[in-house]
Amino acid sequence: MTSAGTYSVTVTAGNGCTAWASVVIGGDSQAPTAVITPSSATLTCASPAVSLTASGGSTYRWEDQSTNAVRSITSAGTYSVTVTAGNGCTAWASVVIGGDSQAPTAVITPSSATLTCASPAVSLTASGGSTYRWEDQSTNAVRSITSAGTYSVTVTAGNGCTAWTSVVVGGDSQAPTAVITPSSATLTCASPAVSLTASGGSTYRWEDQSTNAVRSITSAGTYSVTVTAGNGCTAWTSVVVGSQIVTPAVPNLTSTTVAQGAPVVNLTADNCAGTVTWTGPGGTSGTGSILVATTSPGTFSYQATCTVYGCISDPASVAVVVASPTVTGSFDGFIYGADCSTFRGWVWDRNKPNTAITIDILDGTTVIATISAGEFRQDLLDAGKGNGKHAFFWSIPTNLKDGLAHSLSARVTGNTFVLKDSPKALICSPNTTPGGNKPPQPPVPTVLIAPLVAQVGVPFSGTLVAFTDPEGGALTYTLTGLPAGLSLEMPNRIISGVPTQAGTFVLTYQATDGPGASNSVSFQLTVNPAETTTVTGSFEGYLDKLDCGGIRGWVWDRNKANTPLTVEFYTESSPGNITVLGSTLANIYRQDLKDAGKGNGAHAYNFTAPAGLTNGTLVLARILGSTYLLKGSPKAYQCAGARLSAEPIEDLQVAVLGNPVVGDQVELEVRGAAGERLEIQLTDLQGRAVAHQTVEKPAVVERLRISVAGQAPGLLLLRVNTLKKTKALSILKAN
Structure with a gap:
């Protein structure tokens, strides 16, 4: 029987007889109710264990065969228990224990950092959890860091699980060392500027906001610079620039006059605290006292300056007059x-x-x-x-x-x-001669022999003599300083025009060769006012000759016996229709004029006729600025025919045997001078005599040797003369 109750049975015998009997069966088979408390649970990092309690019976047996009613669980899973009641009946129950113990991932952003002067703070941000606790116990996820070091954070997730991480924050806030070189300076006249150089950083900013490391200073004052290093850190420094730029006083030198042969004159400036520098006659120069010898008479002029800290005073002019008998x-x-x-x-x-x-x-x-x-x-x-x-x-x-x-x-x-x-x-300008090229040589004689004189409103024409290039190259010419109305016509080098401006003008006549070497001469051009009757006097003069040798004659003023007059030459095709050929100063000395009582005798003239003047042209001469017409005017000009007949230059033949000349002798061969006195002159371009030789009775073919030993290389001029014949040649001495 498995259930309580009354149970009966009817027994039948073999004989068919029955009998009945019953029994009562009592019962206690009530099963217990198995209970586990709690009925469910979840393990976390915050609650890593749970206590399970079994109830409903007298004894308990868990699945792991443990028999305590209470059991501690630390792992997720299904847990069961068999509950046995006092009647031996059992029951079974189970619970599921869940689990959430996943640790979070702790992160700090940025993962590394460096503090600098440009970035003196860094913001660290923690992430990966619900709450945060830094090593300084602060709990904000974001933290501002201003010091280098190691920083850590504990990150707690929602399940209570934690994680830890850290970052290293480096530091570079070292200030640079600001330097200005030089550390001090003084401006002087010799060094009116100083260069200040800042160093020690990557960038620089001066007090005037300029940013170059190097700065030029020309004024006294305090100058500062802010130096910034690569880490953004800065430093500041300054220097004081002084000044000693003060113009010294003019040297207090005193002019004096002494007799020739007196003791040496000592000129001293006692008001100069620095150095007296002086220049004197003939390119002399020196410092300190000026010692002037009195052996030679004359006026010896000096200029002196005082130099203090490189500052130079205005010049002082002083003269020592050495008076001679x-x-x-x-x-x-x-x-x-x-x-x-x-x-x-x-x-x-x-x-x-x-x-x-x-x-x-x-x-x-x-x-x-x-x-x-x-x-x-x-x-x-x-x-x-x-x-x-x-x-x-x-x-x-x-x-x-x-x-x-x-x-x-x-x-x-x-x-x-x-x-x-x-x-x-x-x-004259300093001449820089390119390479071995020699500068052009000025004409000999130069245009300075006959001063040029013109008149306002009167046509003027004057030809300039050509320079000579030692290398034989072509030359270009310029003439500067001409007054208004006149110009230089090239290639014939003729000054022409009608001047409109009166005065005395310094003209610079310059020649330049192909490589660029140049030379110049200067002379005066006097332009008289337009009035034609301003020159008065007691005049006397003649127009003597007009031929290939020039237009020649003389003129003087009895009232001004030693003053030269200017003569103007012109043609007059019809009354009042005048063409001016040019003018010249009558200042050539002639002994016959002196002997005749014409003042100092320096009243002759020789005017080179213009190239376009033809034979037979009537030429007149008058005193420039006056109506006085020289006696003998007009006179016909004759050149070509007369010269050819009287001076058959073609009959005189001169040959240089070897030109350029190499060595110390010039060899000549002269023909056409037989029986006549022969004179040979050799000069340099400045007219200085190099050699002179005379042959009283030359042969039909005369050979000569002229020494040029010691003569510098260059161009030489050879002139060979007889009484009636002349020949001129250029000779180049090569070495």
Whole structure:
């Protein structure tokens, strides 16, 4: 029986007899109710274990055979228990334990960082959980970091699980070292600017907001710079620039006059705390006191400046006049040439015909040199000027080649006699000769011999003499300083036009060769006012000759016996229809004029006729600015025919045997001079004598040798003369 109740049975015997009996079966088979508490659960990192309690019976057996009613569970899964009641009945129950213990992923952004002066703070952001706790116990997900170090955070997820991470924040906030070089400076006149250089960083900003590392300073003051390094950190420094730029006082030198032979003059400036620098006659220069010898008479002019800390004062001008005993004599002399190479002329004393005269060379009114006129010139000897040793050649010093106008004249030392044709105006520039190329040589004689004179409103024409190129190349010409109305016509180098401006003009005549070497001469052009009757006087004069040798004659003013007059030459095709040929100064000395009582005798003229003047043309001459017509005007011009018949130059033949000349001798072969006195002159381009030779009775074919030993390479001029014939050649000395 499995159930309680009353159970009966009927028993039947074999005989068919029955009997009935019953029994009562009691029962206690109620099954217990198995219960597990809690009926479900979830394990987390916050609740990593759960306690399961079984109830409903007397004994319990879990699936792991443990028999405690209470069981601690730490793993997710299905847990069951069999509950046995006191009647032995059992029941079974189970629960499912879930699990959520996944740890979060802790993240800090950025994963690394470096603090700099440009970025002095960094923001760290934690992520990956629900709550955060940094090592400093702060709980914000975002944290601002201003110091280098290691920073960590614990990240807690919603399930209570945690994770930990950290970042290293580096630091580069080292300030640079700001440097300015030099650390101090002083401006002077010698160094009026200083260069300040900032260093120590990547970028720089000065107090004036300029950003170059190098800065040029020209004013005294305090200068500062902010230096920024690559990490953005900055530093600042400054320097003080002083100044000693103060113009010193002009040296207090005093001019003086002493007698020739007196003790040496010592010029000293006692107000100069620095250095006195001076320049004097003839290109002399020095520092400190100026010592002036008194052995030679003249006016010795100096300029001096005071230099203190490189600052130079205005110049002081001082002169020492060395007075000489008065020199007397019957002097005559001329300046016959001046260019950027030499200043040349001659002077003599008729009373002492063989004595060399000492002359002062002046620039304006300042004596710049004192020299002796003792060079030999054959023409002076031939002209009866004593022994002919009365010429001078003065080389133009470098200090006069400054591009400025200089007015050079010469006078007898100790006398007021000024050489005729003084002054000569020069404008010379420093010449840079390319390579071995030599500059063009000015004409000999130069245009300076005959000063040019024109008149406002009167047509003017004058031809300039060509320069010579030592290398034989073509030359280009310029003429600057012309007054309004006049111009230079090329290629014939003719000044022409009608001047409209009166005055005295310094003209610079320059020649330039192909490689660029140049040379120049300067001269004056005087343009008289338009009035034609302003010149008055007691005039006398003649138009003597008009031929290939020039238009020649003389004129003077009895009221001004020693003053030269300007003569104007012209043609007059019909009354009042005048064509001016040009003009010249009548200042050539002629002994016959002197002997005739015409003042100092320097009243002759020789005017080169224009190239276009034809034979038979009637030429007139008058005093420029006056109506006085020279006697003998008009006179017919004759050149070609007369010259050919009287001077058959073609019969005189001169050959240079080897030109260019290599060596120390020039070999010549002369034909056509048989039986006539033959004179050979060799000069350089400045007119200085190189050699002179005379053959009294040359052969039909005369061969000669002329020494050029010691002569510098360059162009030489050869002139061969008989009484009636002349031949001129150029010779190039090669070495």
